[in-house]
Amino acid sequence: MKFAMNYSVEAKQLVDEGIIDIDLFKCPDFDRQVICNAREARPAYVHFALYAGKNNLNQVEWKIIDDLRNNTATPFVNLHMVAYSEDYPRIEIASNDPKHLEQVLETVVHDIELVTNRFGADNVILENVIYRPDGNTQQAITKPELITRIIRETNCGLLLDLAHAQMTSRFLGVEVYDYINQLPLDALRELHVTGIQRVDNKLYEHMPLSDANWQLVEWAMENIKQEIWPEPWVVSYEYGGVGPKLEWRSESKVMEEQVPRLYALMKESQPVR
Numbered sequence: 586m587k588f589a590m591n592y593s594v595e596a597k598q599l600v601d602e603g604i605i606d607i608d609l610f611k612c613p614d615f616d617r618q619v620i621c622n623a624r625e626a627r628p629a630y631v632h633f634a635l636y637a638g639k640n641n642l643n644q645v646e647w648k649i650i651d652d653l654r655n656n657t658a659t660p661f662v663n664l665h666m667v668a669y670s671e672d673y674p675r676i677e678i679a680s681n682d683p684k685h686l687e688q689v690l691e692t693v694v695h696d697i698e699l700v701t702n703r704f705g706a707d708n709v710i711l712e713n714v715i716y717r718p719d720g721n722t723q724q725a726i727t728k729p730e731l732i733t734r735i736i737r738e739t740n741c742g743l744l745l746d747l748a749h750a751q752m753t754s755r756f757l758g759v760e761v762y763d764y765i766n767q768l769p770l771d772a773l774r775e776l777h778v779t780g781i782q783r784v785d786n787k788l789y790e791h792m793p794l795s796d797a798n799w800q801l802v803e804w805a806m807e808n809i810k811q812e813i814w815p816e817p818w819v820v821s822y823e824y825g826g827v828g829p830k831l832e833w834r835s836e837s838k839v840m841e842e843q844v845p846r847l848y849a850l851m852k853e854s855q856p857v858r
Contacts (some may be wrong), residue, residue: 586809586816588851589630589792590624590844593825593835600626604741604746606846611821614653619795619827630819632658637696637711638667638689638726647703660698660818661774663744667737668723679724689725690734697739699711710774711736712744715790716753727753729767736765742774745800748781755788770808773815778802778847779823791823791831793839794847802847806854820851 587608590596599605610623614633623629631653635645650662668689670678676685701709716727725731736743745768754764780792794802808814822844825835 586851586855587819588822588848589819590822590840591824591826591831592619593827594832595835595837596825596840596844597622597626599837599840600842603752604841606848607844609819610666611819611823612657613827614650616827617653620653620657622637624657629657631657633663635662635664635700636667637664637700638693639669639672640692640696642696642699661708661742661744662704663710663712663775664697664700664731664741665712665714666724666726667714667801668693668726670721670723673723674811676723676725678720678722679718681724685723686725686728686731689745690738691732693735694738697735701741706740706815707742709739710742711739711748712777712797713753713768715749717756717788727757729764733767733769736769736772741772742778743769743772744775745770745773745805745817746777746823747805748777748779750797751798751801752781752788762804765805770814773817774851776805776809776817776820777823778805778820789834791826791834791837793824793845806837806850810854810856812856816856820847822847 589609590607590612592610592612594679607627609628609630611632612620612623612629614631620629713732733812750765751761754761779790780794780798781788781790782792807817830851
């Protein structure tokens, strides 16, 4: 189990100066220069902006995905399980109609199978996303029972994003621990952690970890240590990043405070064999 964090200029500088330590950087797929910059300090892996549920994966330039994976030794092709309202205009965002759930399931599984046919199910992982009542993601795709069916029908791994689960459970009015325990955790392959906080009355992820966020991360790591959950290949801290959406939340002070604690927690949580 390795420890990674989002690449940012600030994070690389802290690594270069020996102030923080990590195993590798998590990089976006849209800028090869970012990957090159990251690899000057640590190995890097790529997190792909690929979406199962939009019915557009036949337009992906898979040669680029192949090249990025091969050049960085990225072990999995990750897909986000999505169901955007614009793609399902006749479905209410919070619909529980079984017919609507089946429609979402069919579309998402169809897209996933395009990818598993190319890479094999063992090399594909599926990420849970966020439901917001005022957003554009159908509640159906965040339901644990639907996520479980998708994982079981495709035989792919689970990329569990704790912040996504925490935000979704809050909007659904359920306890986050109960929500996560309903997911197919036996398929866990990768784990993402970050804080969630309100800014200007909007709830954001990719923020510093609060006390409640730390408790959730510690609970997850204890489940891994006790081998209740499988050991993921990587635990990625998603604070900070590149580009206008993430640069404003890339403070060096936060990284100095939180990365050493997370890195130590992850290393202490390695299952004893």
